[in-house]
Amino acid sequence: MGALALAATVATETPAVPGIAADFSNDNIWVYLVKAVLIIVFLLTSVLMALWFERRLVARMQVRIGPNVHGPLGLLQAVADAMKLLMKEDITVKMADKVVYILAPMISVFSSLLIYAVIPFGPEVRIPFTDFTTPAQLTDFPVAVLYILACAALGVYGIVLGGWSSGSTYPLLGGVRSTAQIISYELAMGLSLVSVFLLAGSMSTSEIVNQQERFWYALPLLPAFILYVISMIGETNRLPFDLPEAEGELVSGYMTEYSSMKFAWFFLAEYINMLNVSAVATTLFFGGWRAPWPLSAINDGMFNQGWWPILWFLAKVWFFMFIFVWVRGTLLRFRYDQFMKLGWKILIPVALTWLVIVAIYQGVVEFGEIDRQFFIYASLALFVIAILGLVVSSFATKAEPEVAKKTEAEPFDAFAGGFPVPPLPGQQLPPSPRAARRAAAAATAATAVLEVEAEPDTTTKTEGTSGD
């Protein structure tokens, strides 16, 4: 143990890996294994807690009681559900592509379990009754956040393959919907994270937490944080964005044909993903394991050392879990077109604009000779001018559309450039050849019928009148 402690002191003087705050030089194979098992156990118990937490909280919001029978306060309800699912029959539907069908839920749960590997639960902790110190984190490397995004993207495969391989209509639609949704919101999420890396100068999670010593990034990067929170709800298929499982339209989306433990894995993956994005939000925007402000000042940062930080980390993660449930209890489901519009036409342009603003600001502050305060005031003034300009121009253009509508009748040749292009707003495509043929055929048929019917028509009419 003495040698280990010595090694620790030597290692703290020279960082083990450049650009990473945490020092893992003490860890050996057994430590890795214990940490890995602890992470899995933590995730599974957290999901059981989350299921209970969500059902109780939503029930309170809807003036119900919620599960309260199994165990104290109904805490064992989720355990009972899990046991029940384990005992159920494992069905493989007839039309399914067998291998992919069985593999899909495993991919889903596997990729969701990996993300916590790089999440720092706390700083260096000392194992009780020993001299052994180790970071409360499995591992960290210079591209840790990229790894998180990669694992999140891998989870999409579970959903799309599960939907496709069931060989059924609803799962297929749920699967493609979910894929389109997750990749759309992944863009907004990815763009909102760039400004964090810009400020921290690193993608290592422990280094990002280290950089948030003075202030949490949620404060200076508030727009990015809001974008992240919106897109993290879209990313995890939660209400109001739970379109892949919109039960009114798609029964249960991609998990319709799944039963027993395979269904449980999809369910588990969804809840673990909620914990994952909450942990990422905590780490990147809420200072990770750092104590909240008044507490962090007490007794020379006492609450930022040892085992305390794990408490703050968990509190912050559950704060985000609360937001998930709160949003679910408050908002209604979006329509799919509204949802895609929000993703592509609002979140991504806003994220790009915000990134450009942060980049220019950082550039001017770090490389320019301009005074920081002057720059803030100048940019604020520019911002106000831009807003005023927008308002004025929106009033000025109100009269215009009537003029524009009059000129829209001009014919549009889709093949003018050599290859077909879709029409711009105000342009009208000529009818397709098939539609033109069908219209012509219908017209000739109608005239023929009229000609044929011309004679009997008079007789029926006279009959009708006579019968009257």
Place this chain on the structure above:
Amino acid sequence: MSNPYVPLLFLMGVAAVLALGGVAASAIIGPKRYNKAKLEAYECGIEPTPNAVGGGRFPIKYYLVAMTFIIFDIEVVFLYPWAVEFRTLAVFGLVAILAFIAMITVPFIYEWRRGGFEWD
């Protein structure tokens, strides 16, 4: 100092064991009662739509979204290293990345105007 990626293998191992073990356990423990209707594709009281694996149809819009995603995902991937090395690359990097964002914005606006983001 050991390789920082090695611990990932341990977590992957444990996660894989859990993922496989759960499905295997339910296959062993669960009952097996054959019923023809149970193995049919789900449908609400009518004959299931024939929708074989590989032959299922879905709107082309999803494909378009996936293609657009690739463009912008690559943009995001290019932004990350620049953001990390912001201080090293200094003004050159800033100007280059702003030009890059502007060039990506042009097709974005083009696709928007052409109705690529409309979902009817």
